[in-house]
Amino acid sequence: MTAARSILHADLDAFFASVEQRDDPSLRGRPVAVGPGVVMAASYEARQRGVRSGMGVAGARRRCPGLVVVPSRFGAYLEASRRVFAVLDAIAPDVEPLSVDEAFLDVTGLERICGTPEAIAHRLRAAVREQVGLPISVGGGSTTQIAKLASGAAKPDGVRVVAPGTELAFLHPLPVERIWGCGPATAAKLRASGIATVAQIATIPEPALARIVGKAAARSLAAIAWNQEGRPLRPGRGRRSFGTQSAVRIAAGATERLDAQAIALTERVTRRMRSAGREGRTVVLRLRFEDYTRLSRAVTLPRPTAATAAVLAAFRGLLAAARDLTERRDLTLVGIAVTNLVAATPRQLELPFDEGAGAALDAVVDAVRDRFGAGALRRATLLGGEPGLSAWSLADADNDEIGNARDLRAAGARRGQVTGGLGDRAP
Helix, strand or coil, X not given: CCXXXXXXXXXXXXXXXXXXXXXXXXXXXXXXXXXXXXXXEECHHHHCCCCCCCCEHHHHHHHCCCCEEEECCHHHHHHHHHHHHHHHHHHCCEEEEEECCEEEEECCCCHHHHCCHHHHHHHHHHHHHHHHCCCEEEEEECCXXXXXXXXXXXXXXXXXXXXXXXXXXXXXXXXXXXCCCCCHHHHHHHHHCCCCEHHHHHCCCHHHHHXXXXXXXXXXXXXXXXXXXXXXXXXXXXXXCEEEEECCCECCCCHHHHHHHHHHHHHHHHHHHHHHCEEEEEEEEEEEECCCCEEEEEEEEEEEECCHHHHHHHHHHHHHHCHHHHCCCCEEEEEEXXXXXXXXXXXXXXXXXXXXXXXXXXXXXXXXXXXXXXXXXXXXXXCCCCHHHHCCCCCCCCCCCCCCHHHHHHHHHHHCCCCCCCCCCCC
16 A cells, blocks of 8 residues: 655745745835736735735735835845745755745655654744745645645745644645636636535536536546645756746737837747747737736647747737737736747758748747846847846746746846746635
8 A cells, every 4th residue: 555645845935025024014014016017026015015016016006005015136036046945855855846945845754764754744834934034934735735835824924734634624625716727717617517625526426517617627636636646756857948927017909019029028938939949839929908817828839849930929929819819908017928949959941931030040040149138238129128028937836837846946046047937826
C-alpha cells in the first residue's frame, strides 16, 4: 500500500503590498494599494474596505478614503521572491514554483528528520517572517488541491494542515468557486444546475456532471470531490508557455491604444521566446473588463513560430474577433500567452519566402536591446506613449501558463523584469 503524500502550499500574503509595508514602516496597518493607474495589489487593510486588484485607483479611493497608493517597485519584489524561494529550497528537497509568490513543497518522508508536516509548515512560516520579513500562509494535505485550499483557509499569515482521513470533511462544505481549477464559467454552470458545494458534486454521477460541464471537467471535479486527485509535484518542470500581461485601464473603443498595448506585449513575449530558443503554435488572448469578467480566446497557427510579426498578426486577429466587446466595455487587463511550445530548429522554408526579413529584423532588434537595454529601440507606434506601454509584465498566476517560475525569475534577473502573479489573490 502506497503511503499518503504530505504536500505543503506556501503563498505569500498580498505580496507586493506586503513588501511595501515591510520597507516603509509608516504604511503598516494602513490600507495600501500598489498602482499607479490600476490597483495591482491591495493590502489586507485595503481589502477589508472593498479594494481589489484590477480596480481603477480612483474607484478604489472612493471605496476606501485614506487609501495610500504607492508606485510599483518590481526590483524589490523580485529580490523578495528570490529570498523566499531560498527558504523553501532549504526546507524541502522538492519545490514546485507556481508563481513568484507561491509554491508547492513535497515533505513526504521527512517526519523523522524535520517533524510532522504541521511542524514543518510552522517552521517555514517563521523562517520567511524572520529572514525575509513577509507574512506567508501555509496549507498542508495529502494532495496539491487540499494543500492549496488549506493555505487559502489559513490566510492571512496562518497555517492549516488537513490531517489524513479528514479531507472529505474539509472539502465538502466548500463552495464550488473555491476549487482550484474551477473557473467562473464552470462555477456558473454548476450553480445554474443547483450545485453550490463540493459535497453536491460528490453526490452526482459523473455522466450527469459531464452533461453540465463537459467530460474533462466532470472527470476532474469528481476526482477532487472524493479527494482522488493525483496531480504530481513537478519540481523543475519545463516551461509550457510564455505569457505576459499588463494591468492597464483602456477605455471602450480606444482601438489605437489597445493595438499599441498588443504590440508592446507581443514584442516582450516573443523576445523571451527567442532568447529561450522556443517557438509556439497557439496564441492566447486574455482580457479582463472593468466589471471583473474575463474573456479568453485562442488560435492555433499552421506551424510553430517566435516571429514577432506572425504572433502579432494572430493576436490582432483575436482582438478583432473580440471587438464587439472592447468597443462597448472598458478594459483593466490585457494579456497574451503562446503555448504548444517546441524547440526552435532549422526547417524547410515554405513559399512564399517571407520569413527571412522578419527573422533578420527580430535578430537585430534583440541584439540592440540585449546590449543597450529594452528601451533602446522602440517602434514608432510606441514613441511618446504612456508609461503603461513599457510597464512590467505579469503572468497570470491564476492559470497554468507561467511555466517554470524559477526560469522566469532567472529571466527577470537578466533583463530587469519580474513575471508572476498579481500578488493579490483572494482570500
